[in-house]
Amino acid sequence: xxxxxDLIKRFFSRPxxxxxxxxxxxxxxxxxxxxxxxxxxxxLLLEGRHFFSDVDPxxxxxxxxxxxxxxxxxxxxxxxxxxxxxGLPAIDEAWIEQFAExxxxxxxxxxxxxxxxxTTRSLQGITLSVTVFGEVEPNLALRRNAAQVDDDxxxxxxxxxxxxxxxxxxxxxxxxxxLLQATRSALEWPAPRIDLGQQxxxxxxxxxxxxDGLLQDLGHILAASGVGAELQEQLLPMHPxxxxxxxxxxxxxxxQRAVLAGGDVYELCFTAAPAQRAALEKIGSALGxxxxxxxxxxxxxxxxxxxxxxxxxxxxxRGFDHFRP
Amino acid sequence: xxxxxDLIKRFFSRPxxxxxxxxxxxxxxxxxxxxxxxxxxxxLLLEGRHFFSDVDPxxxxxxxxxxxxxxxxxxxxxxxxxxxxxGLPAIDEAWIEQFAExxxxxxxxxxxxxxxxxTTRSLQGITLSVTVFGEVEPNLALRRNAAQVDDDxxxxxxxxxxxxxxxxxxxxxxxxxxLLQATRSALEWPAPRIDLGQQxxxxxxxxxxxxDGLLQDLGHILAASGVGAELQEQLLPMHPxxxxxxxxxxxxxxxQRAVLAGGDVYELCFTAAPAQRAALEKIGSALGxxxxxxxxxxxxxxxxxxxxxxxxxxxxxRGFDHFRP
Numbered sequence: 001x002x003x004x005x006d007l008i009k010r011f012f013s014r015p016x017x018x019x020x021x022x023x024x025x026x027x028x029x030x031x032x033x034x035x036x037x038x039x040x041x042x043x044l045l046l047e048g049r050h051f052f053s054d055v056d057p058x059x060x061x062x063x064x065x066x067x068x069x070x071x072x073x074x075x076x077x078x079x080x081x082x083x084x085x086x087g088l089p090a091i092d093e094a095w096i097e098q099f100a101e102x103x104x105x106x107x108x109x110x111x112x113x114x115x116x117x118x119t120t121r122s123l124q125g126i127t128l129s130v131t132v133f134g135e136v137e138p139n140l141a142l143r144r145n146a147a148q149v150d151d152d153x154x155x156x157x158x159x160x161x162x163x164x165x166x167x168x169x170x171x172x173x174x175x176x177x178x179l180l181q182a183t184r185s186a187l188e189w190p191a192p193r194i195d196l197g198q199q200x201x202x203x204x205x206x207x208x209x210x211x212d213g214l215l216q217d218l219g220h221i222l223a224a225s226g227v228g229a230e231l232q233e234q235l236l237p238m239h240p241x242x243x244x245x246x247x248x249x250x251x252x253x254x255x256q257r258a259v260l261a262g263g264d265v266y267e268l269c270f271t272a273a274p275a276q277r278a279a280l281e282k283i284g285s286a287l288g289x290x291x292x293x294x295x296x297x298x299x300x301x302x303x304x305x306x307x308x309x310x311x312x313x314x315x316x317x318r319g320f321d322h323f324r325p
Numbered sequence: 326x327x328x329x330x331d332l333i334k335r336f337f338s339r340p341x342x343x344x345x346x347x348x349x350x351x352x353x354x355x356x357x358x359x360x361x362x363x364x365x366x367x368x369l370l371l372e373g374r375h376f377f378s379d380v381d382p383x384x385x386x387x388x389x390x391x392x393x394x395x396x397x398x399x400x401x402x403x404x405x406x407x408x409x410x411x412g413l414p415a416i417d418e419a420w421i422e423q424f425a426e427x428x429x430x431x432x433x434x435x436x437x438x439x440x441x442x443x444t445t446r447s448l449q450g451i452t453l454s455v456t457v458f459g460e461v462e463p464n465l466a467l468r469r470n471a472a473q474v475d476d477d478x479x480x481x482x483x484x485x486x487x488x489x490x491x492x493x494x495x496x497x498x499x500x501x502x503x504l505l506q507a508t509r510s511a512l513e514w515p516a517p518r519i520d521l522g523q524q525x526x527x528x529x530x531x532x533x534x535x536x537d538g539l540l541q542d543l544g545h546i547l548a549a550s551g552v553g554a555e556l557q558e559q560l561l562p563m564h565p566x567x568x569x570x571x572x573x574x575x576x577x578x579x580x581q582r583a584v585l586a587g588g589d590v591y592e593l594c595f596t597a598a599p600a601q602r603a604a605l606e607k608i609g610s611a612l613g614x615x616x617x618x619x620x621x622x623x624x625x626x627x628x629x630x631x632x633x634x635x636x637x638x639x640x641x642x643r644g645f646d647h648f649r650p
Contacts, residue, residue, distance in 0.1 A: 025468055025549075026396040027397060027400040038354065038363060040352055040441065042410050044410035044411070047448075049445065071352050074352075129456075142351075
């Protein structure tokens, strides 16, 4: 039977670049460009809570790293490296090999070397912890508390698909095979907006990545900045698989909740002065990434969403609370 | 009912020093002294696997950080900060408060600020992940691959108590209340040897912390350095609660296994040239910490333990394999 050390050696010991000391010592070592700060984030992902037991291990490897890289993106940081904690109920080598493939493919894409970690046997379910490190100029990091009154509010990408796919897989809404196929990659293969985050440093005030739902995550920016906001519902970019659905295919409140409160999006929500509009549109075009202006920062506290008739939408859906049963 | 955000705010949002950005943004930020490298390590601790369900939450908070600080110690790094991932089956505020107390007390002692993390509800059992950061001069970091032939092999502290306490609590050996009382703190309140690690940089060649058992962890140094070693059993420093036991209180093989293969020790094992003996003894005295010379590095591969009659002890016990059922 393979031991922990065989396992690490076999699947998680790819060579790392100069300047880094990878797994195989008590600590991993990495250097930082003088004058820059280290940005770091960690996420815990638990089977049955953050992913389904039968998830494709490649996509799980991808996503475990993606959700952390997304935090670096939201800070405007350049990835340096990462650590992986892996608790497994048993050794399934094919599973681990595929997980490692998905993880390394995304790590390579962003120059984020896996430099260390921890593996252990778990008694129940797969447990993952990923920690990422990046570097960023201290004064240019995109903070949550930097939104200014009259800033535009922007989001990258399109919304709603991950939530709909997740609810279909969980049996909360009826399974539609075509719709699942069209939305599933949003849930399982999110693309962290690293390039966008680095370009935003010079143009945006505040930024956050949307992991717990747009309203909730934007709410963190507003609370930290001591401001309010209004959004226009018709400006919210809905995933084409959802906006193209025939009427009554899904109840309108399910779609509204998916866009406004659906988690697991990993797009960026950011605020910038109106003078930055042309520059931001150019950045979006260059990256091939839709950037949508969805509302404005206001001095009055509160977050209001208006419909096309300019009425405030009441009873907005809430985002994800990690301690909700 | 408290939400995730209430919980973070209430128990894990102590102010951090200047130069650090703590929890409450997508990433935590920290600075590094120019010219130094970042040393980092992460550990995953799972209920029922790494700690008992009824463990004192203060000691669990202490130990979750201690085992990671011990990796910084083994590298000779100075602690800078840490991240905490906390997966809890339910919100028990008294439990969390005590856990936070134990964690922060040790963090404060070593100037290792808690700068970020992740909290989530777990479906089964408590899940902890801790990541620590320190800084170290790249050329002085204590690597595993730096042992030299004829180096002395040293250990800090005393051995065996954590293993005996753990086996009593697990019901593997008979429970003796007095012995449990005398050994339990070694298991639940290990002291990371941060000060020793920093002083060793100028005197030791290779170092490791003993988490999986002395023979196994020393074996990692030997394998990485391409050398062998011999140890003298009578030089191994046994915890006084064990060396003072009446004969037959515990079978000799249980004591031998506790010392040679018992995990969870968090003392340092290191190698240094014989010319360093006086300097190392002085360091031990100044720190009030027993440093014991237990053997020597040899060119011939293999790790041999000799008894007082100068016979090689056969069938040595193995250390902890994280994937053993």
